[in-house]
Every structure is written in C-alpha cells, then in structure tokens.
Amino acid sequence: xxxxxxxxxxxxxxxxxxxxxxxxxxxxxxxxxxxxxxxxxxxxxxxxxxxxxxxxxxxxxxxxxxxxxxxxxxxxxxxxxxxxxxxxxxxxxxxxxxxxxxxxxxxxxxxxxxxxxxxxxxxxxxxxxxxxxxxxxxxxxxxxxxxxxxxxxxxxxxxxxxxxxxxxxxxxxxxxxxxxxxxxxxxxxxxxxxxxxxxxxxxxxxxxxxxxxxxxxxxxxxxx
Numbered sequence: 001x002x003x004x005x006x007x008x009x010x011x012x013x014x015x016x017x018x019x020x021x022x023x024x025x026x027x028x029x030x031x032x033x034x035x036x037x038x039x040x041x042x043x044x045x046x047x048x049x050x051x052x053x054x055x056x057x058x059x060x061x062x063x064x065x066x067x068x069x070x071x072x073x074x075x076x077x078x079x080x081x082x083x084x085x086x087x088x089x090x091x092x093x094x095x096x097x098x099x100x101x102x103x104x105x106x107x108x109x110x111x112x113x114x115x116x117x118x119x120x121x122x123x124x125x126x127x128x129x130x131x132x133x134x135x136x137x138x139x140x141x142x143x144x145x146x147x148x149x150x151x152x153x154x155x156x157x158x159x160x161x162x163x164x165x166x167x168x169x170x171x172x173x174x175x176x177x178x179x180x181x182x183x184x185x186x187x188x189x190x191x192x193x194x195x196x197x198x199x200x201x202x203x204x205x206x207x208x209x210x211x212x213x214x215x216x217x218x219x220x221x222x223x224x
Contacts (some may be wrong), residue, residue: 003130010142017094022154022222027210029158036167042150050204052147055122057199059143060136060188062126068111075120078201081208083215087224095120099128140184144177
C-alpha cells in the first residue's frame with residue numbers, strides 16, 4: 001500500500017469539491033451551537049461517531065470489494081435527509097471526476113456509467129482508495145478525517161475562529177478518528193461475510209434537520 005496515495009486522497013486540495021461544503025457547521029454557527037473551539041470539538045465529535053462512522057464503513061466496504069451499487073442503495077437508506085442525499089451525490093460526482101483522472105479504473109468507470117448523476121461520495125471514495133492500492137481502513141481514515149476537517153475549516157471562515165485553535169481540535173480528536181476508522185474497517189469485513197446489513201446505520205437527526213433548513217436559505221456561504 002502507498003502511504004503517499006493515502007496522503008493525496010485525504011489532502012484537502014484534492015479536487016473533490018469538499019471545500020464548498022461545511023458539513024453542517026454553517027447552520028450550527030447560525031443557530032449559536034458553535035461559538036468556541038470547545039463547541040467545534042463537540043460538534044465534530046458528534047458528527048464523527050454518528051454519520052461519520054456510517055460513511056467511513058461504506059467507504060471501507062467499497063474498498064473491500066463489496067458491490068458499489070448495493071452500497072449506494074445502502075447509503076440512500078442511511079441518509080434520511082433529501083438535502084444530504086443530494087449533497088452526497090453531488091460530492092460523489094465530483095469525487096468520481098477527480099478519482100478517474102488520478103487513478104483510472106474499470107470499477108470507477110462502471111459505477112460512473114451506472115450512476116451518471118453521481119453515487120454517494122463515501123462509496124466513490126472507497127472505490128478510489130481501492131484503485132489507488134489502498135485498503136478498507138485507509139478509506140475509512142480518509143472519510144473520518146474529512147468528516148471533521150470540513151467543519152473545522154468552515155468554522156474558521158464563518159466566524160474567524162483562530163486556525164491554530166481549529167487545528168488543535170483536529171489533533172486532539174486523532175485517537176477517536178483512529179478508533180472510528182478501525183471500527184468501520186471491522187464492520188466492512190463483517191459485511192463481506194454477512195451482507196451489507198452488517199454495516200452501521202448510526203445517524204444524527206439534528207444534522208438532518210439543520211441540513212433541510214440550510215438548503216432553503218436564500219443566501220449562504222457554503223453549499224451544505
């Protein structure tokens with residue numbers, strides 16, 4: 001496995017469109033739920049262990065070779081918010097463009113043909129990791145990091161939080177990122193044997209509610 005490929009895939013500059021999305025942070029800031037670095041840490045922790053775990057497991061399962069179309073259906077079933085489903089597919093479409101240009105693969109081509117409007121982003125990321133020679137836990141690490149780094153970066157822009165404080169939040173969450181990635185990889189291995197229903201379906205209802213409200217705003221800084 002290539003550690004360099006893992007760095008490329010997890011890099012915030014990888015052109016997969018994530019910079020335009022706040023992961024729910026914009027709505028949380030407006031609602032007054034994020035005012036300080038401590039608030040950001042709690043927000044990221046909650047997102048990591050709920051929707052983040054689910055997304056990381058989907059990515060790990062795709063990297064392990066499970067059917068991406070079935071995983072895409074599973075992702076739909078685990079995403080009750082229409083706004084978040086639309087966002088996941090939009091990000092998946094952009095991730096697909098970047099991944100196919102970076103690590104050409106017949107599996108990516110097949111998924112792109114089957115889902116021309118975009119598959120869920122974690123599924124595409126898992127296939128991209130597989131094409132790059134990475135394993136399920138690597139894919140899960142990429143998703144887990146993205147789940148918290150996106151909101152942290154967004155909050156710096158939204159409320160001028162000190163970027164050193166935001167980076168400190170990410171650093172202190174590192175052990176939990178590792179734990180979520182390991183758990184996601186384990187459940188992906190179980191799903192290979194037992195079927196996709198073995199994957200976690202954890203969710204954060206407040207994130208769903210805030211996503212629907214955010215999608216209706218006439219003016220916003222981030223797409224989601």
